[in-house]
Amino acid sequence: MPRPSVREQLVEAAAECFEERGFNAIGVQEITRAAGVPKGSFYNHFVSKEALALEVMRRYGTARRMEMLEDGTLAPAARLRAHFRFLADDLERFRFSRGCLFGNFGAELSTQSDEVRGHVDAALGQWAVSVAAVLREARADGTLKGALDPEPLAGFLVNAWEGAALRAKVTRDGRPMDDFFALFDSLFVPAADGADG
Structure with missing residues (x-):
């Protein structure tokens, strides 16, 4: 089974973090740590934590x-x-x-x-x-x-x-x-x- 992309890892980790602790209590570093990816990779996929939150909400709505x-x-x-x-x-x-x-x-x-x-x-x-x-x-x-x-x-x-x-x-x-x-x-x-x- 192929490893999930870094973007997917970030979205999945952020969803868990946001649902457990909210938006303001979680930083980009905590999200990247939870995703198991380097912090610098975050901005290759999302322009901001807010942009990541919008993607998490889109997927949440689908679920x-x-x-x-x-x-x-x-x-x-x-x-x-x-x-x-x-x-x-x-x-x-x-x-x-x-x-x-x-x-x-x-x-x-x-x-x-x-x-x-x-x-x-x-x-x-x-x-x-x-x-x-x-x-x-x-x-x-x-x-x-x-x-x-x-x-x-x-x-x-x-x-x-x-x-x-x-x-x-x-x-x-x-x-x-x-x-x-x-x-x-x-x-x-x-x-x-x-x-x-």
Whole structure:
């Protein structure tokens, strides 16, 4: 198996460092040390630590498995719940110590970097658009309760998720996730077959 490129080693090491300690607490030297590459090689691949952070966020977004929201084999409410459950399981895998990288970077860097802030805003906005599409399907099939408007509800769910992820990082347990899912489930007509969603 070929050895990963220096660029890949830097991205992988930075992702771990940023998720464990944040952006400001990690320097280029620590990232290159974690990657096992010479410090001088960093600037052959990235113009700045901020540029590296943008690449880490791009890959993090891909790992969020947004395509789950387009899986037509599941009913809309079940599909949306499965998506959030996947994200919750990922938080639990790290004992809730990491939170969401978008939320972490948004909180830490929104006053320091317009480029990072813009990327976080765009990523969360696109996520809300995808969630709204599923909510429109749920409204059309009669499983979304009441006359809820999918667009603001999608924004609310994304914001509530980010808040729950932050709170779980603080409490280091799944109670905020439980609260999120209790609210989520109250938005939908229970499935007749007893399945989640």
